Amino acid sequence: MTNVNTITQDVVNKIDLCRGVFAILVVIAHALDVATVSRSSSIESTENIFRYVFGHGFYWVMGFFVISGFCIQLSVQKINNNTSFSLKYYMIARLTRILPLYFIALILALLVEFIVRNNRVDYWNQGxxxxGLISQIFxxxxxxxxxxxxxxxWSITNEICYYALHGIFLTVFHRSKIPVPLFGLIFCLLGSCAFLYSYTLTDYKFLFNVFLLLLLGSVWYCGVVVAFYHQKILQIYFIRIISNYWLAMLLIVLIVDYYRMLHPQLRNLSLWIVFSAMLLSFIHHSNPRSYFCRKTVLTNFCKELGISSYPIYLIHGSLIILLASNIVFDSWLKAWLLFSLTSVICGWLAKDILEKPVMNWKSNVLRQFI
Known part of the structure; x- marks a missing residue:
């Protein structure tokens, strides 16, 4: 197992920056989709380019999954010891982090759907x-x-399932020599294959949903594997070199996908590699004396942006639908900019109003179990 102390503060700050940027890119993608749907005229070629470059929020959610697995494994290694693993403490830590703001944002979604019920834009109108509400509550x-x-x-279902699955594996295999990160990765890959095969035989949609859940679970476990084995992985010269070009690799995937030259599943596999390479690059080039380790305006901004990523992600859908259903735009660009800026600004404000108090409450709850 790798030493958590090898992850320096500059790596943490870079990850916080990526979390915030990825959340904003998801907002930009969804804002673009709604802006073009809510406009009656045909989509122009310029919009088409924007749609393929910025309009795939799924790209950045993949990045979130890899980062999430990485951070959860580091958290586990901090609280874990050689004699025991507390599944109760682990799950309370995870659920108190993710659920309070989730349910607050759900209430906001209910209010928005009530407000726009008679004049709603034709987007995300299922359920x-x-x-649909019961599914969200559970x-x-x-x-x-x-x-x-x-x-x-939708991704919050995945996160909670991965938290629980990882916690169960850690509990069962804590004292064994079975490497949980690799076991979890293999379990998700084989499980996804089994459910896909079952779906082809039955055409039962629930089986397909579980297939996707486990397939994306393998993405999440890529982050776990990087956190657990990064020292050994970075001893491989080829991987060190490749990880340096993760941003170029990402641009290549975007360009190839724009021209529809890549099968969706191959694209997804490429994104797993890209975002895993990103984390490896951050670790490989980490330096305790780097600018990202100093307490500066930039590093503080990275931290704050990372904290704001969750509220931005949760509330942006409600804000975009509220605006699109009540304001008529003569340009998709104006609508896109307004939807994006409003969501990001409100999410940033929610960081201080909601997210930080929730994080403080979580810390107080966890002290009772120490």
Missing amino acids: IHLS VIQNLTETYGCYAPS
Whole structure:
């Protein structure tokens, strides 16, 4: 197992920066989709380029999954010891972090759907009924259906499932020599294949949803593997070289996907590699004396942007639908900019109003279990 102390503060700050940037890129993607849907005229070639470059929020959610697995494994290694692993403490830490703001944002989504019920833009309009709401309440929406403008929250189902799965594996194999990160990765890959095969035989949609859940679980476990084995991985010369060009690799994937030259699953596999290479590059080039380790305006901004990423991600769908349903635009660009800026600014404000108090409350809760 790798030493957590090998992860320097500059790596943490760079990850915080990426979390914030990825959240903003998801907002930009969804804002572009709604801006073009809410406009009656045909899509121009310029919009088409923007749609393929910025209009795929899924790209950046993949990045979130890799970062999430990486950070969760580092957190586990900090609280873990050689004699025991507390599944209770682990799950309380995870759920108190993710659920409070999730349910606050769900209430916002309910209010927005009520406000726009008579003049709603035709986007994310599935599941605006009791069954969709129940799915959201039990956080199973990605296995069933999402509720209207809270559709971007589908990934929260995945996160909680991965938290639970990883916690169970850590509990079962804690005293064994079985490497949990590799076991989890293989489990998700083989499980996804099994459910895909079952789906082809039955055409039962739930099986396909579980297939996607486990397939993306392998993405999440890529982050876990990087956190656990990064010292050994970076001993491989080829990987060190490749990781230096992760940004160029990402641009190549975007360009190839724009021209539809890549199968979606190959694109997804490419993104796993790109974002894993990104983390490896951050670690390989980490330096305790670097600018990103100093307490400066930039490093503080990175930290604040990282904290704001979760509220930005959760509330942007509601804000975009609220604006698109009540304001008429003569230009997709104006709509896109307004949707994006409003979501990011409100998410940044929610960081101080909601996210930080929730994080303080979580710390107080966890002290009771130490």
